[in-house]
Amino acid sequence: MTNLQSLxxxxxxxxxxxxxxxxxxxxxxLKKSKTxxxxxxxxxxxxxxxxxxxxxxxxxxxxxxLDMIVIDPFSSYMKIIIIISTxxxxxxxWANNELxxxxxxxxxxLIGIMVVGLFLMTSxxxxxxxxxxxxxxxxxxxxxxxxxKLNTRSNEAGLKYVIYGAFSxxxxxxxxxxVFGLTGSTNYFVIQEAISxxxxxxxxxxIMALLMIFAGFGYKISSVPFHFWTPDVYEGxxxxxxxxxxxxPKAAGFAMIIRFFHQVFSxxxxxxxxxxxxxxxxxxxxxxxxxxxxxxxxNLVAIQQESIKRMLAYxxxxxxxxxxxxxxxxxxxxxxxxxxxxxxYIFMNLGAFFIVIIVKNKTGGETFDEYDGLGWKMPIVGxxxxxxxxxxxxxxxxxxxxxxxxxxxxxxxxxxxxxxxVVAGGINSVISLYYYFHVVxxxxxxxxxxxxxxxxxxxxxxxxxFTAVPSLVLGLYWNPLANWVxxxxxxxxxGM
Amino acid sequence: xxxxxxxLFISSMLFCLGLFGVITRRNAIAVLMGVxxxxxxxxxxxxAFSKFNGMNLDGHIFALLVIVLAAAEAAVALAIIINIYNNxxxxxxxxxxxxxx
Numbered sequence: 001m002t003n004l005q006s007l008x009x010x011x012x013x014x015x016x017x018x019x020x021x022x023x024x025x026x027x028x029x030l031k032k033s034k035t036x037x038x039x040x041x042x043x044x045x046x047x048x049x050x051x052x053x054x055x056x057x058x059x060x061x062x063x064x065x066l067d068m069i070v071i072d073p074f075s076s077y078m079k080i081i082i083i084i085s086t087x088x089x090x091x092x093x094w095a096n097n098e099l100x101x102x103x104x105x106x107x108x109x110l111i112g113i114m115v116v117g118l119f120l121m122t123s124x125x126x127x128x129x130x131x132x133x134x135x136x137x138x139x140x141x142x143x144x145x146x147x148x149k150l151n152t153r154s155n156e157a158g159l160k161y162v163i164y165g166a167f168s169x170x171x172x173x174x175x176x177x178x179v180f181g182l183t184g185s186t187n188y189f190v191i192q193e194a195i196s197x198x199x200x201x202x203x204x205x206x207i208m209a210l211l212m213i214f215a216g217f218g219y220k221i222s223s224v225p226f227h228f229w230t231p232d233v234y235e236g237x238x239x240x241x242x243x244x245x246x247x248x249p250k251a252a253g254f255a256m257i258i259r260f261f262h263q264v265f266s267x268x269x270x271x272x273x274x275x276x277x278x279x280x281x282x283x284x285x286x287x288x289x290x291x292x293x294x295x296x297x298x299n300l301v302a303i304q305q306e307s308i309k310r311m312l313a314y315x316x317x318x319x320x321x322x323x324x325x326x327x328x329x330x331x332x333x334x335x336x337x338x339x340x341x342x343x344x345y346i347f348m349n350l351g352a353f354f355i356v357i358i359v360k361n362k363t364g365g366e367t368f369d370e371y372d373g374l375g376w377k378m379p380i381v382g383x384x385x386x387x388x389x390x391x392x393x394x395x396x397x398x399x400x401x402x403x404x405x406x407x408x409x410x411x412x413x414x415x416x417x418x419x420x421x422v423v424a425g426g427i428n429s430v431i432s433l434y435y436y437f438h439v440v441x442x443x444x445x446x447x448x449x450x451x452x453x454x455x456x457x458x459x460x461x462x463x464x465x466f467t468a469v470p471s472l473v474l475g476l477y478w479n480p481l482a483n484w485v486x487x488x489x490x491x492x493x494x495g496m
Numbered sequence: 497x498x499x500x501x502x503x504l505f506i507s508s509m510l511f512c513l514g515l516f517g518v519i520t521r522r523n524a525i526a527v528l529m530g531v532x533x534x535x536x537x538x539x540x541x542x543x544a545f546s547k548f549n550g551m552n553l554d555g556h557i558f559a560l561l562v563i564v565l566a567a568a569e570a571a572v573a574l575a576i577i578i579n580i581y582n583n584x585x586x587x588x589x590x591x592x593x594x595x596x597x
Contacts (some may be wrong), residue, residue, distance in 0.1 A: 128558050135565045139572050146576050152583050156592050158576040162590070163527055165520050166569055170534035173562065174511055177541035184545075186554045232595045 006064035009071050012052045012079070013119055019045025020112040021041065035104040037091045041208045042108045044091075046115070050083040061492035067187050068126050070492040074188050077125040077339060077488035078255040082118045085346050086111060087461065089244045092354055095459045098148060098238045107147060111244070114140040117246055122255040125188045125263060125492070127176045130256065131169070134216065137249055138165045145237040145245070157236025164219065164229035172216025178209035188263040188397030195264065217260070220253035221320045224294040231301075234313030243353035246316040251342045258335055261327070262491060284328035285415075291328070292424040295321025299431040303438075309356055309366045311435060312349070314378060315392060317440060318432060319345060325421050326407050329414045332489060337406035339485045344399035344474055348391040351467035355385045358456045358464070371439065373447020378454055380461065382443045384468045390437040391471045394429050399474035403430065503544035510537035524577050524587045528570065537565045 007014070021123045022045070030037060053076050061072035090108065099107065117136030124130045142165060146158020180186060182205060183194035198206060218226035234242045250399060265283070272387030298318030307313040323341050326334040356366055358381055361369040391398035408425060411418045455461065474481055510533050517530025539559040546555025549576055 128554070128561060131558075132561055132565065137571065139565075139568055142569075142572050142576065146579065149579055152580075153594055155576065155580045155583055156594055159524060159580055159589070159592055162573045162576055163518075163524070163531075163567075166528070166531040166573065170514070170531050170538070174533060174541070175540040177507075177538040177545070177558075180555060180558070181541060181545035184549050185552075186558065191497070235595050336589070373562060 001064055009056060009059065009062070010066055012043065012049045012056065013046065013116060016049050016112065016116055016119070017054060020109055020116070022113060023105065023109045027109065028228045030105065032103050036094050038105045038108040039094055042112050042193040043087055043090045044070065046083050046087055050080060053083070061490060063125065063492060066229055068129050068389045069120060070125050071123060072492040073488040073490040075255065077485070078122040078251055079119055081251050081342060081346060082115060085244065085247045085350065086115055088350050088467065089240050091459065092357060093240045095361070095457060096238065096240045096357050099240070102147065102149070107144070109252045110140045110144055115491060118252040121252040124256070127180065127186045133171060134169060134220065136170060137252070141245060141249065144241045145233050147238055147241065153236040154238065157229070157233045160229055161233045168215050168219035168226055171212050173213070175209040175212025179213070182206055182209065189258070193265050217253065217257050218290070221250050221257070221316050223290055223320055223324060224297050227294070227317050230317055231310055231313045234316070235307065235310045239309065239353060239357045242313070243350050246353070247346050248348055249466055254338055254342060257327065258338065259491070261330060287324060288328040288418070288421055291321050291324035292319070292421065294324060295425070295428045299428050303348060303431070303435045307367050308371065308439065312352055315432070316349065318428065319349070321406060321454055322404065322425060325425055326410050328421070329410055329418060331410070331414065332415060333410045336485055336489055337410045339488065340406050340481060341403035343481060344403045344471070347470040348388050348400055351384065351464055351471060352388040352392065352458060354464050354467065355381055355388070358460050368442050373443070373449065375443040376447070376449045377452070378456065381456060381464070384464050385443060386440050387468055387471060389439055391475070393433050393436045397472070397475045399471045401475055402478045439450060500544055500548040503540060507537040507540040507544070510540065520584055522588050522590050524589050527589065528573050532566060532570065538562065
């Protein structure tokens with residue numbers, strides 16, 4: 001579609017950009033104590049964006065801006081996931097005491113710009129757009145991770161993020177340049193045709209380039225061996241940003257990987273069977289091994305942590321590993337299971353991070369000591385934290401169980417080649433049970449009982465209840481979600 | 497310098513030098529310089545491929561966009577490094593290690 005015709009389908013992003021400009025300009029006229037208002041502007045803007053994304057989710061899949069991005073139900077689904085998590089983070093940012101010393105105008109504006117980048121990541125089908133959108137998201141997250149200017153830990157998080165981020169996107173860019181040279185185009189579909197006609201076993205440059213591109217993807221979803229930034233950045237950044245980085249860029253990163261592997265490595269007809277056959281590199285095995293190493297490392301290191309925030313950082317690495325388990329199969333079922341997992345993961349993970357914020361606001365710390373006897377002092381918080389931990393472990397009847405169920409079902413259905421992944425995933429779930437239940441044990445079995453009960457402020461209470469309801473309900477009744485995901489499983493492909 | 501090979505040779509040299517700089521340097525600004533070398537190696541690739549292989553301008557446009565993004569990234573990175581210098585009086589990455597390893 002030409003540029004002018006595309007504008008009609010680009011309305012969500014246009015509204016978002018207008019909202020961002022409104023945030024920037026309004027911020028000029030506000031006193032420091034009033035900057036929470038910017039969050040309202042961005043929130044209302046995002047709700048409108050969400051409605052227009054929903055409105056566009058039923059249009060037939062098509063490419064926009066001369067084959068730069070696509071609009072299809074898959075990208076609309078991912079955009080809605082991103083909007084939900086951003087809205088929750090905006091509300092949590094109002095109540096996060098770490099930020100109260102600083103102006104929040106730029107903070108909300110940067111989150112808004114990040115959402116534009118995430119939207120483009122979910123829908124790009126051109127390596128130029130792919131790189132630009134990744135960089136937009138990365139640069140905004142560097143600033144946000146180091147947002148607490150006077151806090152040396154936050155400074156350090158920003159520095160480490162900027163070095164790892166710039167380095168891995170540089171390596172990815174070099175890989176992209178080699179792919180461009182080998183195929184002569186920046187468009188996924190042309191690249192796919194060219195790759196399928198290259199004799200890939202005789203072409204080490206192609207294999208090298210694809211490995212380099214995977215470095216950029218792996219950094220975005222924090223998979224081993226590109227995960228080194230994750231624990232430090234997650235620990236030092238403001239807790240709301242940590243929570244945001246652990247869900248939204250990860251969702252967009254998986255969308256990007258699925259689209260890249262689907263469009264570039266499979267023929268454009270459909271996702272069927274094992275589609276990654278075009279290069280002689282054993283992709284399913286490589287990604288399978290990376291997935292197993294990622295979750296094992298995440299789980300084993302999480303056991304040793306003393307800070308709950310850092311433990312959740314490692315647990316988010318482990319969850320990236322669970323989602324990667326389905327990638328080697330790359331059938332329609334695998335994509336479905338990743339989409340379901342991402343949706344339930346938002347709620348359980350954000351809920352756990354919101355409780356970290358509540359405890360930090362109250363006690364000023366985030367280690368296990370602060371959680372001693374929490375279940376008796378703040379019963380609601382203790383009970384909901386138990387629910388989130390159950391859900392993150394993946395025990396029934398919680399939403400996390402449904403996510404894992406779909407992933408394992410895909411792997412079992414894909415045949416004997418993938419059974420070792422099921423075994424590894426099962427063992428890892430047992431390991432994760434240990435450290436998630438360590439939190440529950442500290443909350444309920446140690447510390448002094450006190451008769452003085454306290455409750456979190458109503459805003460945070462509302463937020464944790466809002467995230468707890470889907471974490472429980474989706475575990476008992478997930479048909480609507482599964483149906484929605486099935487409807488969204490439509491990719492743009494050239495044959496249409 | 498009329499063949500693609502010589503350009504590719506220079507760009508891979510630049511890439512390796514950048515990689516070497518990122519891995520060995522302990523000064524944050526030197527590390528950033530290494531990253532810039534990597535980005536520029538990719539830029540040379542894009543422009544060279546565009547000149548010798550395809551006749552379209554995609555490669556040139558990509559290179560221009562990379563220059564813009566590298567500038568934005570450098571601005572953010574230098575701001576973070578200045579902030580670290582103000583708070584900790586050092587730009588050595590090994591000294592900035594308050595977070596547990």
